Amino acid sequence: MSVELTRSGDVHMLTLRRPQALNALSFQIIDEIGQALDEVQNSDSRFLIVTGEGDRAFCAGADIKELREASPLEMGRRMRRGQQVFGKLDQLRVPSLALVNGYAFGGGLELALACTFRMATPNAKMGLPEVKLGLIPGYGGTQRLPRIVGEGRALDMVLTGRAVGAEEACAMGLVQEVIEGDPMTRALEYAGAVAKLSLPVLGFAREAVARALDHSVEAGFEIEANLNNLAFQLNDSTEGMLAFEEKRDPEFKDA
Secondary structure: OOEEEEEEOOEEEEEEOOHHHOOOEOHHHHHHHHHHHHHHHOOOOOEEEEEEOOOOEEEOOEOHHHHHHOOHHHHHHHHHHHHHHHHHHHOOOOOEEEEEOOEEEOHHHHHHHOOOEEEEOOOOEEEOHHHHHOOOOOOOHHHHHHHHHOHHHHHHHHHHOOEEEHHHHHHOOOOOEEOOOOHHHHHHHHHHHHHOOOHHHHHHHHHHHHHHOOOOHHHHHHHHHHHHHHHHOOHHHHHHHHHHHOOOOOOOOOO
């Protein structure tokens, strides 16, 4: 198996283990990622960290040899499969964080884009270089990147195929933070802070933000109000407000 799923407390870690190929995505690895995501979805985990083995690459993208040997029919089927698997990550019941350690190109960046959050090590390089191969991104990059960094920046990256470093990626909002110090320690610290919150409330908040991008502001206000009302009816909201008044940490029960 080139995908390893481990766990530390409430946090799952999905690690691509193909360092000799810079953790490149074969068709089999995409299937293995899908299986791992199903396991996380069906567990009592509260957060997922996605990363690549070693310090050279998060994931260098697709396996080019496989792409060259695929028929147009097979290529189309595999692109849809990749979109489906990365969609599982996007819609996972728990938040996720891509720990981008080194190269994240093509499908590797698309994997990171499907996560809720992204952090990068100082040596990270990110890009969608498919146009340089006579292709375009096929695992959701043309759809998720503009939603994260805006249309202009997305077009710059997609149409030139250029890579951005960690600092530029942070400045444009592609990653939330450039990590100084041990990457996994920081990722687990961040995961722990989010994992102790109410999962239903986090889900409502994620849905409100996601739907804001597809609706008018007026419609978004209604969506926000409705989701806020659902959150208000949870025991977790009662506990959260009471804990605030009592100046203590809340103990959420996801109910």
